[in-house]
Amino acid sequence: MKTIARLATALWILAAAAPLCADPPSPALRESEVAFMYASTPEAYKVYGATFVAWGGADTKESVKLHHDLGIRCTGSVWCLTAGAKPLHDDPKLREAVGLDIEGSPIAVPWLFDQVHEGQKSLFGNTNHPAFREHVKANVRKVMAGGADGLHVDDHLGVASPALWYGGGFDDFSLAAFRTYLAAKVDPARLKAAGVEDPAALDYGAFVRRFAKTAEEVKRKGEEIPLFKEWKEFHLEAAASFVEELRAVAAEAAGHPVLLSANACLGNDSHHHVVPRLTHVVCEVWFEAGKGTKSLDGALHAFEAAERLGRPLACTASGHDWAHVKARGAVELARFWIALTYASGQRFMVPHPKKQWCFDDKQGTHWYEAPVEEYAPLYRFVRSSAAVLDGYRTAKEIAVTTPEGIIARPRVKGSAVAIHLVSADYDAEKDRIGPKKDVRLGIRGLPAAVAPAGRMARLLRPGAEPLELPLAVEGDQVTVRVPEAGLWSILAIE
DSSP: OHHHHHHHHHHHHTOOOSOTTSSOSSOSSOTTOOEESSOOOHHHHHHHTOOEEOSOOOOSHHHHHHHHHTTOBOEEEEEOSOSOHHHHHHOHHHHHSBOBBTTSOBOBOGGGTTOEETTEEOBOBOTTSHHHHHHHHHHHHHHHTTOOSEEEEETTTTTHHHHHHSSBOOSHHHHHHHHHHHHHHSOHHHHHHTTOSOGGGOOHHHHHHTTOOSHHHHHHHGGGSTTHHHHHHHHHHHHHHHHHHHHHHHHHHHTSOOEEEEOOOTTOGGGSTTGGGOSOEEEEEOOOGGGTTSOOHHHHHHHHHHHHHTOOEEEEEOHHHHHHHHHHTOHHHHHHHHHHHHHTTOEEOBOOSSOEEEEETTTEEEEEOOOHHHHHHHHHHHHHTGGGTTTOEEOTTOEEEOOTTEEEEEEEETTEEEEEEEEOOEETTTTEEOOEEEEEEEEEOOOGGGOSTTOEEEEEOTTSOOEEEEOEEETTEEEEEEEEEOSEEEEEEO
């Protein structure tokens, strides 16, 4: 019977058809969306102008009604990482449904070192095991029973995570499904070259132990092991397939079609498998807070990936970033993240007034109470600037020269242009971004319809009245002088 169950699971894992969300009819999130990460109070929603709750919290009919009455779309959330220390302690079936390494040992989640119940550690759940799959589905039914607009899947990789990075994924159900995957998707000539004549008879765990006998060896030698690339691809496809399956479970529980997001770390190719199956992405982005504004590649790559993959992003900073903000009171640095994200066409979720997740290696999980008065004005600016945010795309054809310390992000909608100016001139000691005076911009590549000399542009800034500024033509570029550029300005040329 176990063999039959494993074969059935293998078919379930690989049963995904074309992605359900391959071509969403319209963006799931507008560029001017103001999203909370977790549910909050009506008072906080109103101060910020909230339009969406992205990471769950609307689990009941009463909660969904509260959000809808405020004009806010909302979500339920489910966790594919682990069943949690207490459920694992209490339920032997869940203890069997965990990720195993090449030695047959369960794998603890490294960043949940502080989440222990009566000696039971938090172990990676096995999203290829029927018991854990049903555990996750039951949680989906619970959080979507109130009819929320969407489902968010947290740690969507499930057992693919230990398979990729911790020498894991070698349980019977994954091994059986891998045999099916090899037979269906891998060229027989490649299998033969790896020494596999019959994939249906392959025990890939035993095969791998010929090259690496411990989890540490698998981590070190993985790329040298035959078919290990296919092993990782299989696990990633299986994880993405399960997320898609959860969407159907969520829609049935909610009684209507639902939005679907996952905590997919954009910019990391391993996380991109799931993206075509989603309506949007909700994730953490690394801003490297300890380096101030001098190391932004992680964030900018995530924003570029969202645009390239065609899925809108609502993000927050990493737990380490927020731990830095909390420890140092670095509010202005966090305000910079918000401005840069919206200037790049994405959305930065509201720093939660009571429960913004922080993490560091000493304290583990802890929380930041983000001061509303510091952050809300930026979000009110987002809502009031919707006309120059919504529907605009990155304009690679437009080049903007700026003084040092000013980041320019040109965006277009038809012939309308919005040039976002974000100051990265950050003093970490004072936690301050100083305004720059008399900023001269040189602009090339403007649409002809908005380029003539004498045309006026509007300068929009948080907490200030719009300014009308004249454009001038100097040689092959259009120039404009901005009297003062603070944290974030938008130059609208229409």
